[in-house]
Structures are given as structure tokens and as C-alpha cells.
Amino acid sequence: MTTDDGLSPELSEALRRAAQAPALVIACDYDGTLAPFVDDPTRAVPAPGAVAALERLAALPRTTVALLSGRNRAALAQVSGADTPVVLVGSHGSEWEGGFDTPLDDDEVALLARVGSDLEEIVSRTPGAHVESKPTAAVLHVRPVEDPDLRARAMSEAMAGPAALDGVFVTEGKNVVEIAVREASKGAAIERLVEQTGAQVAVFIGDDVTDERGFARLRSQDVGVKVGDGRTLADYRVPGIPAVVGLLTHLADLRS
Ligand SMILES: [Mg+2]
The missing domain is CATH 3.30.70.1020 (Trehalose-6-phosphate phosphatase related protein; domain 2)
Incomplete structure (x- = not known):
């Protein structure tokens, strides 16, 4: 059963708890989660309302918003239209502002x-x-x-x-x-964001198999949300991208 906004009562309750965390991380995959798939990946623009909701969240105190994508960071910045204060992490969690931790040998x-x-x-x-x-x-x-x-x-x-x-x-x-040629995982990236911010709760939203490495590393108090069908380690699910925008907007309302 879902409510009008496509969120199950269980997910709504988890978001209510997350919104009360003193420090909160919200990490989102991009393609298939915030932006519909298109044949030309350079034209994958965010769904209506997605960037506004992310920016609203990012403007709140002790609230860190990150886009965690398989794309390289420059491409992510270009297509998403997102800029600071949203943290952009590319290449499945290995590419941060300022580049990679260590260059390739x-x-x-x-x-x-x-x-x-x-x-x-x-x-x-x-x-x-x-x-x-x-x-x-x-x-x-x-x-x-x-x-x-x-x-x-x-x-x-x-x-x-x-x-x-x-x-x-x-x-x-x-x-x-x-x-x-270098292992990268969204799970490690989420852990790094949590460590950097001291967040008591992380919310992670993703649609693809690569996001499972993120869900796998979440703590019991974190909120993992799978977008669409398919097997998942996430505790919660939403049907599609419009519901992700609804979720983010709802979370921003709760935390404002
Ligand atoms: Mg995706």
C-alpha cells in the first residue's frame, strides 16, 4: 500500500526519523533515479522538481546532499545542472572534488x-x-x-x-x-560522506545493480531506497523517478 505521493507508510516513517537526525546525509544516484534514461547520455536531464528539492535540502543546516554517479564528475556536473552546495561524486564513488585520491600507476x-x-x-x-x-x-x-x-x-x-x-x-x-582498473564503490563513498559530516543518518536512493554496493554498506539507522523493480538489499522501494522527487520534497518539508 502506498500513499498519494507513492511512499509506503513504512518509508514515510523512516523519513520522519531521518529528518530528525542532527546531521543528515542524502546521497542520490543520478541516471534512472533523478533523470530518466535517454539514448544520448549527455541529454539526461533531471526530472522536474528534482534539482529544486536537492537544493532546498542542501540549504538546510547540517544537511549534506551528494550525487553519487557512475558518470565521471565533469559529465555529472554538466548534465545535472547541480552545483555547490550539492556534493558531486563521480566514477562510482572514486572521483571527488579535486580528483582521485591517488593517480594510476x-x-x-x-x-x-x-x-x-x-x-x-x-x-x-x-x-x-x-x-x-x-x-x-x-x-x-x-x-x-x-x-x-x-x-x-x-x-x-x-x-x-x-x-x-x-x-x-x-x-x-x-x-x-x-x-x-581501480575498485570503486558507492558504499565506500557513503561511508566517507558519513565520516566527514558526522551524520547520524544517511539516506541513499538508487535504481541499478551498482547501487547495491551502497545499500549493502548502510547502517541499521540509515534509509536505503530502491527505485523500481528488481532484487535489492534496500529496506524501502519507490516505483519511479517522480516518487523520488516526491520523497526528496517530503524530506525537505519534514526537515525545514
Ligand atoms: Mg542509476
Whole structure:
């Protein structure tokens, strides 16, 4: 059962508790959580009301709002239209303001080049696919590939090829596989935000398999919210992006 705003009574109660925390972190995935999926990722704009709700929350005392995305940080800043005071964390939690904690070593640089060229080779035989380069990873995108057989073939070639190399960290999402040479996790990023702010409660909202590493690391008092269907470790669920905007707006009302 859900109320008019798409929030279950249990989630509403969890948000009411979260809103009372002296210090609060609200971490949100971007694509599929705040912005609908589109074929051209550079045009994935936030849903109506999303940025306003995030900025309202970020303006409240001892309230830290972070966008936690698989995108690289520059792309996240560009598409989201979000600026300070929202904290932007890119590359699945490894890329913060000021860059990465430590630069890649020579072996990691060579491995990343190998992964990138292997993926480019797959893309050259898969019309519509493309490779995205990130500072610590290369990403195969097959969402725009029209032929489902070609799409599946490209994904399985990536998994059997570069994704099987020694020393890589693979994250498979919806029509996307990211092959990183440095481990990154949204869970570690949430822990870092909590540590930096002393937050008693963290709220984390996400839709994809990569967000499960975030839900897995939440504490019992934290609030994990899965967007849409699919198996999840999150305690709560909302049906879609409009409900996320409703949730954020409701949380801002409660905490104001
Ligand atoms: Mg997502």
C-alpha cells in the first residue's frame, strides 16, 4: 500500500526519523533515479522538481546532499545542472572534488589502455554502441544498439574479453558494462560522506545493480531506497523517478 505521493507508510516513517537526525546525509544516484534514461547520455536531464528539492535540502543546516554517479564528475556536473552546495561524486564513488585520491600507476595505465582498445574493437563491429572513457575505467554502452542480438553479442564479447582480464573490476548495469582498473564503490563513498559530516543518518536512493554496493554498506539507522523493480538489499522501494522527487520534497518539508 502506498500513499498519494507513492511512499509506503513504512518509508514515510523512516523519513520522519531521518529528518530528525542532527546531521543528515542524502546521497542520490543520478541516471534512472533523478533523470530518466535517454539514448544520448549527455541529454539526461533531471526530472522536474528534482534539482529544486536537492537544493532546498542542501540549504538546510547540517544537511549534506551528494550525487553519487557512475558518470565521471565533469559529465555529472554538466548534465545535472547541480552545483555547490550539492556534493558531486563521480566514477562510482572514486572521483571527488579535486580528483582521485591517488593517480594510476604505470601498470594501471597500461591495463586501462588495453581495456579501452578491446572495447573499441567490439564497438567497431556493433553499430550504435560506443565506449566512454573515464579516468579509471572504460565503459561499453549498448543501449542505442537497435538489434537485440548484436547488443547481446557485444555485451558477451566484452564479458569474455576485457572484463576477464586480470586486475580489472567489472560492473554490469542495464545495457552497460564498466571495466575499471581501480575498485570503486558507492558504499565506500557513503561511508566517507558519513565520516566527514558526522551524520547520524544517511539516506541513499538508487535504481541499478551498482547501487547495491551502497545499500549493502548502510547502517541499521540509515534509509536505503530502491527505485523500481528488481532484487535489492534496500529496506524501502519507490516505483519511479517522480516518487523520488516526491520523497526528496517530503524530506525537505519534514526537515525545514
Ligand atoms: Mg542509476
